[in-house]
Amino acid sequence: MSQPVPPPGNPFAQGAPQQPDGQNPFGAYPPAPAPRQNNLVLGIVAAVVAALVTAGVYGAIMGGVEVEIGWAAVGVGFAVGFAAGKVGGSNPVLPVISAVLALGAVYLGQLVGIAVFFTKEFDASFADVFFKQFGMLVDLWSETKEPMTFLFLALGPVAAFSGAKKAGQ
Incomplete structure (x- = not known):
């Protein structure tokens, strides 16, 4: 009895075999669904969450x-x-919405920064300074603002607009 002779070369180097239309080449499981696109509500929710988190970090x-x-x-x-x-x-x-939210996030971040400074300086609780003295933080921000403050307030929305355009492509 003679053994069949394998074909010459590497049979795996020839690429994946062609599948009939509608069949998944990886088995019986259906392909993963495509990510959701053009969902305005989810985009806004993601932007709000990112704005709050980054405001705290900033x-x-x-x-x-x-x-x-x-x-x-x-x-x-x-x-x-x-x-x-x-x-x-x-x-x-x-x-546009992300630019507006970024403006608010940079402003909120500046207020958080002032509160963190007071927390360190006066050995107080951040919650007490930020939530109970919020009006004082806003007044202090108004008194200490300078031209660079407004530049930073402008940089955030410009970067947000650009980031949203690039990520949405």
Whole structure:
């Protein structure tokens, strides 16, 4: 009895065999669903969550080093826009909404930074300073603002708009 002779060469190097239309080449399981795109509501929710998280991080950094940092404001904006665009898709409203949310996030981050500074300086609770003395924080922000403050407030929305456009493509 003779053994069959295998074909010459590597049979695995020739690529995957062609499958009839509608069949998954990886087995009987259906392919994973495509990510949701152009979902305005989910994009806005993602942008709001990113805005709140990055505002806290920006404020902690700002309060820790006791100085405003421009790249951090850009990071806040880009994170908000990227989250909106990645989750919400290419909806043309998302870059505008993310820019507005980034503006609020940078402002809120500056207030958090002032609260962190006071927490360290006066050995107080952050919750007491931020929530019970919020009006004082806003007044203090108004008294201490300078041209660079407004530059940082502008950098965040510009980065958010750009991030949302790029992530939504």
